[in-house]
Amino acid sequence: MNARNGLRRHERCKDWISKIEAIQPKVTKLLEDKTAEMERLSMCGYCSTNFFLTYCYGKDVLETLEEVQSLLSSKPSGEVVRTGLPPRIEEIATEPTVGLEKMLETTWSRLMEKDVGILGLYGMGGVGKSTLLEKINQKLVEKKNEFEVVIFVWVSRDLQVEKIQNAIGERLGICDEAWKKKTHSDKTSRLYNVLAKRRFVMLLDDIWEKMDLKKIGIPLPSQENGSKVVFTTRSKDVCARMRSHHVLEVKKLDEENAWELFRRNFRGNNTLSDPEILKLARQLCEKCEGLPLALNVIGEAMAYKTSVPEWQCAIDDLDSNAGGYPEVEDEILKILKFSYDDLKDERVKQCFQYCALFPQDAGIDKDVLVEYWISERIIDEGGDRKRTINEGHKIIGDLVRACLLMTVDTSEKVKMHDVLRQMALWVASSFGEKDENFIVKTCAGLKEMPKVTDWKAVRRMSLGRNEIRDISISPDCLNLTTLLLTRSGTLVNISGKFFQSMPKLVILDLSTNINLAKLPEEVSNLVSLRHLDLSRTCLENLPEGLGKLIQLRYFALRGVRTRPSLSVISSLLNIEMLLFDTTFVNMESIDVIKLMENLKGLGISIKSTVVLKHLLSIPRLASCIQHITLERVISKDGPLQLETAMASLRSIEIQGDDRSRQTDRAVYRIDPRAARKELRLEPRPDDRTDRTGACFPDQLAKPRLMVEPELTWVEWKPRQTIVFPFWILQLSKDLGHAGTRMMHEPDPADCPEDALSVLLLTAKEPPGSDEPG
Numbered sequence: 171m172n173a174r175n176g177l178r179r180h181e182r183c184k185d186w187i188s189k190i191e192a193i194q195p196k197v198t199k200l201l202e203d204k205t206a207e208m209e210r211l212s213m214c215g216y217c218s219t220n221f222f223l224t225y226c227y228g229k230d231v232l233e234t235l236e237e238v239q240s241l242l243s244s245k246p247s248g249e250v251v252r253t254g255l256p257p258r259i260e261e262i263a264t265e266p267t268v269g270l271e272k273m274l275e276t277t278w279s280r281l282m283e284k285d286v287g288i289l290g291l292y293g294m295g296g297v298g299k300s301t302l303l304e305k306i307n308q309k310l311v312e313k314k315n316e317f318e319v320v321i322f323v324w325v326s327r328d329l330q331v332e333k334i335q336n337a338i339g340e341r342l343g344i345c346d347e348a349w350k351k352k353t354h355s356d357k358t359s360r361l362y363n364v365l366a367k368r369r370f371v372m373l374l375d376d377i378w379e380k381m382d383l384k385k386i387g388i389p390l391p392s393q394e395n396g397s398k399v400v401f402t403t404r405s406k407d408v409c410a411r412m413r414s415h416h417v418l419e420v421k422k423l424d425e426e427n428a429w430e431l432f433r434r435n436f437r438g439n440n441t442l443s444d445p446e447i448l449k450l451a452r453q454l455c456e457k458c459e460g461l462p463l464a465l466n467v468i469g470e471a472m473a474y475k476t477s478v479p480e481w482q483c484a485i486d487d488l489d490s491n492a493g494g495y496p497e498v499e500d501e502i503l504k505i506l507k508f509s510y511d512d513l514k515d516e517r518v519k520q521c522f523q524y525c526a527l528f529p530q531d532a533g534i535d536k537d538v539l540v541e542y543w544i545s546e547r548i549i550d551e552g553g554d555r556k557r558t559i560n561e562g563h564k565i566i567g568d569l570v571r572a573c574l575l576m577t578v579d580t581s582e583k584v585k586m587h588d589v590l591r592q593m594a595l596w597v598a599s600s601f602g603e604k605d606e607n608f609i610v611k612t613c614a615g616l617k618e619m620p621k622v623t624d625w626k627a628v629r630r631m632s633l634g635r636n637e638i639r640d641i642s643i644s645p646d647c648l649n650l651t652t653l654l655l656t657r658s659g660t661l662v663n664i665s666g667k668f669f670q671s672m673p674k675l676v677i678l679d680l681s682t683n684i685n686l687a688k689l690p691e692e693v694s695n696l697v698s699l700r701h702l703d704l705s706r707t708c709l710e711n712l713p714e715g716l717g718k719l720i721q722l723r724y725f726a727l728r729g730v731r732t733r734p735s736l737s738v739i740s741s742l743l744n745i746e747m748l749l750f751d752t753t754f755v756n757m758e759s760i761d762v763i764k765l766m767e768n769l770k771g772l773g774i775s776i777k778s779t780v781v782l783k784h785l786l787s788i789p790r791l792a793s794c795i796q797h798i799t800l801e802r803v804i805s806k807d808g809p810l811q812l813e814t815a816m817a818s819l820r821s822i823e824i825q826g827d828d829r830s831r832q833t834d835r836a837v838y839r840i841d842p843r844a845a846r847k848e849l850r851l852e853p854r855p856d857d858r859t860d861r862t863g864a865c866f867p868d869q870l871a872k873p874r875l876m877v878e879p880e881l882t883w884v885e886w887k888p889r890q891t892i893v894f895p896f897w898i899l900q901l902s903k904d905l906g907h908a909g910t911r912m913m914h915e916p917d918p919a920d921c922p923e924d925a926l927s928v929l930l931l932t933a934k935e936p937p938g939s940d941e942p943g
Contacts, residue, residue: 183246193237200231256343259311259320264304268434268462269427274305277418281306281398286416287391289400290409293420294573294587295506296463299402302420303375306400310371317398318368325401327378327508334386335361338372361387366395374401378512380411404509406571422460422587429455431462435469441476450481457488459588467501489614492592499602506593509574520548521565522574525586526594527632527654529612533583534575536566541724541747545677545701546651555746555770598630611636619643625650634658641668652677659684666690674698681705681726694718705729705749717741728752728773728797736762749773751797751823757784764791771818773797799823 207227281289293299303322310320321341323334335357339345342364352360366389374381383390383399391397402420403409409417423431432455433442442448454472458464468488475481492498513519521543528534540562543549549565551557566584569575575584586594598608606627611620616636622628625645630652639660644667651674655661661683669675669692678696680686681703687710693702694715699722704712706729717738725742727733727750734750739762742748748763751773755763760781763769772794776782782803786792796818 186241186244186246189241193234193241196230196234197238200227200234203227256341258314258318259307260322260341261311262304262307262322264301264308267298267301267305268431269423270298270302270305273302273418273420274309277302277306277400278309280416280418281400283416284393287393287398288412288414288416289398290412290414290417291400291402291420292404292406292409292417292573293402294422294461294590295404295509296461296502296589297420297422297573298462299404299420300375301462303373303400303402307373316369317371317396320371320373322373322375324375325377325381327376327512329377329379329381331386332357334381338365338387358385358387362389365389365397369396371398371400374399377401377403377408377412378405378508379408404573405512406573407568423462423465424460425456428458428460428465432458432465432469435466435473439474441473444476444478446478447476447481450478450485454481454485454488457485457588461587461589463505464502464589467497471497488592490611492589492596498592499596502589503593503596506590507597509572510593510597513568513572513574515565517548518565518568521562522569523594523598523608524548524630524652525569525575526591526598526608527610527630527652528586529632529635530588530591531585532612533578533580533585535583536563537582539566539584541701542652542677545724547676609633619645636660639663641665643668644670647672648674650675654679655683656680657682661686663688664690666692669693669696672696676721677701679703680707683707689713691715697721700724702726712738714738720744723747723768725749726773733759739763740765742766744768747771749797751775751799754778754801755781757781760785760788760791764788769794771796775799775801776803777801779803793817796820797822 207224277289277291280286291299291302307320307322310317319342321338323337325334332354335354336345338361339349339357342361344360344364349357349360362384365387372388381401388399389395389397391399401412406417406419422428429452432451436442436451442451451472454468455465458468468484472481472484475484488498492503510519510522513522524542524546525534525539540549540559543562543565544555544558549558549561551561566575570577570584574590575586578585595608595610596602599605600607604627606622606624607629609620609622609628609631611633613635614620616633616638618638619641620633622645626648628645628647628650631650632652632654634654634656636658637660638658640663641655641661642663642665644665648671650672653672653675654677656679662685664680664686669690675696676698678693678699678701680689682705684706686707689704689709689712691713694713694717696719699719701724702719702722703724703726705726709730709732711732712734714735714737716734717740719742722742722745724747725734725745726747729752730750731753733753733755736758739759743766745766746768748766748769748771752775754775754777756778757780763772769791772791773796774785776785776798777800782800785795797820800822
């Protein structure tokens with residue numbers, strides 16, 4: 171048999187072939203003697219010059235023919251030979267990569283650790299997971315004696331166990347005719363028995379759900395057998411379900427490597443030699459946000475575009491209609507959409523689409539996002555607000571683990587990759603057929619409202635961070651449910667007719683329009699409104715008709731000095747979240763607020779100890795407080811037990827001034843586990859300080875502390891420009907009766923007049939070594 175052709179004998183044919191090989195020399199000898207025998211014949215072959223030799227030769231020929239006939243009749247059924255043992259590893263053609271070296275080194279290092287048998291690699295679509303796995307395969311080619319067999323299997327989205335078994339069987343050289351007739355369990359047993367005897371590496375690319383390795387026939391890797399399984403997936407949850415011994419995230423490229431990869435598409439031409447095109451190319455590269463798939467596809471599409479208008483058009487189109495490019499739609503959006511399609515819950519898909527309304531590169535506040543979903547009725551746990559909020563945060567976690575959202579530096583926010591954002595908008599527009607379903611023009615430099623062909627088709631609109639000054643159009647928005655018009659420093663006027671035809675509007679967010687001083691009375695006619703955010707505007711007064719918004723569930727006036735009249739508040743009986751923690755409330759306000767039976771969350775500001783005590787005396791109302799600001803609240807009767815009353819407390823801001831040092835100390839006892847999100851302390855500047863220009867907090871960074879459930883360290887290290895340093899406190903192991911102690915007891919002469927006097931923190935557990943968040 172020709173071993174060089176990769177052929178070898180079947181076991182059942184070995185004996186038969188041995189007999190063939192045994193008779194072969196005899197046949198060869200008879201054929202060689204044929205010429206001499208023919209020469210001995212005479213009289214046309216009827217006589218011989220040596221009858222004895224001729225007789226012997228004829229007898230040998232006859233016996234040999236009988237043996238050959240017997241062997242032919244006893245030939246085993248089926249093929250005599252089959253494909254031989256496959257190579258230990260099959261090389262896969264790979265191209266040079268950019269920015270993957272460090273990740274490859276880390277992955278290889280982890281893979282070679284004895285206690286890592288199953289290694290999971292996860293990341294968003296197009297980030298380079300498959301390329302990384304191919305590079306690992308290439309490194310295994312170089313490690314000739316490490317493993318007996320390396321098997322690379324492309325799994326794909328529709329997990330087909332039989333297809334995977336056949337691929338492994340082919341690599342092991344056992345996939346013959348008999349294999350094809352085996353049942354699933356027979357194949358599982360056969361694969362297991364073969365692999366159990368070898369030290370293998372199984373490289374599984376593109377897993378979308380848990381694979382039961384045993385049911386396929388793959389022995390579980392262990393330190394004893396020394397085998398390894400490495401897989402790639404878009405979902406971190408899959409890594410957990412696969413019981414990975416270690417998990418690594420394949421992240422997008424940094425700015426430098428992204429530009430290098432993008433620029434490689436222009437080798438061989440001088441397109442980027444034009445300074446204007448070079449500048450636009452960098453902008454286009456930035457829009458890919460380090461995603462290798464996008465960098466390559468868009469780079470290839472632009473490689474021979476040599477005019478500035480072509481490049482500018484590409485940038486504009488990618489901002490507004492990425493699906494308009496066939497290359498982008500076919501090679502990027504459709505590939506990324508697999509991750510979207512894999513979301514099992516239709517609600518989660520809607521939540522994902524909603525995230526596209528936020529500006530690119532902007533952190534998305536989780537709490538705000540969940541409130542939007544609730545108001546849009548995308549999520550609703552039967553009226554149980556707490557369960558609904560928990561479900562919303564679970565969905566955010568699901569999207570993060572599916573690599574459809576990204577975490578940022580703070581745990582309070584998430585972010586959407588711009589290419590995924592384009593995919594979400596493409597899906598929301600019915601794959602480009604209904605572009606005006608979602609109108610998202612954030613950070614677009616708009617100076618007026620965008621041109622819309624059919625306002626009736628618009629369902630959601632986001633126009634944040636633009637330069638619109640005046641809105642005076644009267645669009646017919648019969649199906650508009652969400653309008654986000656935020657963070658515009660130029661917006662000063664919105665005419666009443668703008669709101670005249672929005673019967674289905676449920677979310678209106680006008681927050682952080684810092685020059686918006688007036689709200690038209692027509693807002694009161696938005697009878698479907700459930701979510702109204704007017705925070706951080708300069709509204710001088712509010713429409714009296716707001717009391718007609720009886721569907722309103724969420725009302726925010728944070729950072730606004732104006733508060734609604736008591737008559738308006740008393741009419742909003744369905745309010746669940748009421749946030750006006752910049753305007754100080756009085757006794758009468760609290761008595762009105764306590765009538766809101768559906769209230770679940772409250773943000774409030776207080777500068778009177780009497781008012782605070784009155785609030786704390788109403789358990790149902792006190793338990794709703796999530797955000798509170800206390801200014802110059804001094805308790806002469808001992809520390810106020812805030813944590814027992816405010817079970818929902820998420821942030822607290824304590825403001826003090828120099829008078830608190832001249833009289834009693836402003837002392838608050840706060841359980842760190844109650845202030846779950848932020849604890850901000852802010853001194854009030856006096857007139858002398860204002861004259862110096864060091865106006866706190868507008869011109870100075872506010873000290874912020876992200877408080878974890880178990881706080882062990884509280885520290886403020888003010889920048890040199892901050893005039894108001896804070897004392898440094900650390901929770902003591904020996905809490906004693908005071909609960910805290912000063913680590914560095916300051917000399918009174920060193921303490922600025924405006925420093926907060928005392929913050930008393932309590933904790934029941936000893937401190938750890940973690941740094942403050």
